[in-house]
Amino acid sequence: MSADGDKDVSGGDKDVSGGDEDVSGGDKYVSGGAEDVSGGDKDVNGGDKDVSDGDKDVSGGDKDVSGGDKDVSSGDKDVSGGDKDVSDGNKDISNDVSHRTTKNDAANISYN
Incomplete structure (x- = not known):
């Protein structure tokens, strides 16, 4: 009967070793985070498109x-x-004419 009790104890060790497998799987997601950074450089040359719309309607x-x-x-x-x-x-120059004398008039002037 004592041999049956030993079997239950050895079976308990199997659950402990299985717990380590989940920890190692956690590192896989960290390495994948660096892969998306290289994709950030794309679609930069597409910024030069559709500049023909800069023509404005100046008819107004x-x-x-x-x-x-x-x-x-x-x-x-x-x-x-x-x-x-x-x-x-x-x-009226009539006054001027009356005072004019000629050479002949001067000879006839009598001095009183």
């Missing part, structure tokens, strides 16, 4: 300048006041 730049016509009818000035009265320019 035409401005309405029809309002620039100015009313210059008020620019006509009244120059009727520019006529000057030159009637005062005719001088």
Whole structure:
């Protein structure tokens, strides 16, 4: 009967050795993390595409300048006041004529 008790103890050692297998499997995921870094350099030359859309519609730049016509009818000035009265320019020279003497008149002047 004592031989049957030894069999149960030796069977308990098998479960302990199986626990080490899960620990070694954990290292496999760490090495795979470095593989995705090399793929980060792709699709860089695709940035030069579709620059033809930079052409803008400038047809709306035409401005309405029809309002620039100015009313210059008020620019006509009244120059009727520019006529000057030159009637005062005719001088009365009758006084000057009466005081004039000739050589003959000078001979006839009598000194009193």
